[in-house]
Amino acid sequence: MRELVYYVAVSLDGFIAAPDHTFDAFPVTGDHMDTIMKDYTDALPGPALAALGLTAPLTRFDTVLMGWNTYAVGLAQGLDNPYPHLRQYVFSRTQTAVPAAVTTSAEDPAAVVRELKAGPDGADIWLCGGGQLASALAGEIDRLVLKVNxxxxxxxxxxxxxxxxxxxxxxxxxxxxxxxxxxxxxxRLN
Structure with a gap:
């Protein structure tokens, strides 16, 4: 059965973003990047894959879930289809303006995840962020993969x-x- 994996960068004190909602203090160079590019290729945004000459194998993840604020980080950079190689779900009760390649949902995130898990076999489902969506999905998360910075x-x-x-x-x-x-x-969460 497919699992919901909350794979996210986090500070030593448990934050996925700073008070100003930025996360650029997380190191993007260093020996950990080789593992991220090799083992978590599916979680790289489309432009990063293209720049690195990589292809997402879709063996780890085939679906990504984001809250609106997480999705909006890319919008500020002109990126409205951040993970074109994955099925993308953005959860928002108010925002709906997304390209056709991205599914926006005002439904209960836990119900959507249960439906995705019950669907045909595939790779795991990646919970990209943010913190509010993670809380709404806390009972559905099977694995927590933390990149502790x-x-x-x-x-x-x-x-x-x-x-x-x-x-x-x-x-x-x-x-x-x-x-x-x-x-x-x-x-692995119990």
Missing amino acids: PVTFGAGIPLFAGHGYTPRNAELANSKRFDSGVVINDY
Whole structure:
């Protein structure tokens, strides 16, 4: 069965973005990038794949889920179809102006995920962000893959933002440390 994987960069103090909603303090150079490009190629935006001469194999992910604010990061850069190689779902109750290649939904995200999981076999479903969508999907997340970066924000957008979050236990399945200071931790949620 397909899994929902929350694969995201996070600061040491648990934020996926700084108080001004930026995340450019996360290092994009270093030895961790080789692993990201090799093992998480499917999660690279289309322009990055093109610039690097890579093709997404669609073996890890074939679908991406984003909240509107996460999707809007690309819009500010003129990028309205960030992951053309994936099925893209953007969750918003108010925004609907997206290209045909992107599905926008005001439905309950958990119901959509259950439907996607029950669909035909495929690669896993990637929860790209943000924190509010992650909270809404907390009970559906099967794995949490954190790219822990050697930086603190002090405040900002937390990994899980919102009300009604129920704590869950996790088992560390894998951890890989890099000279860049980044650590990728892969947890299976119980």
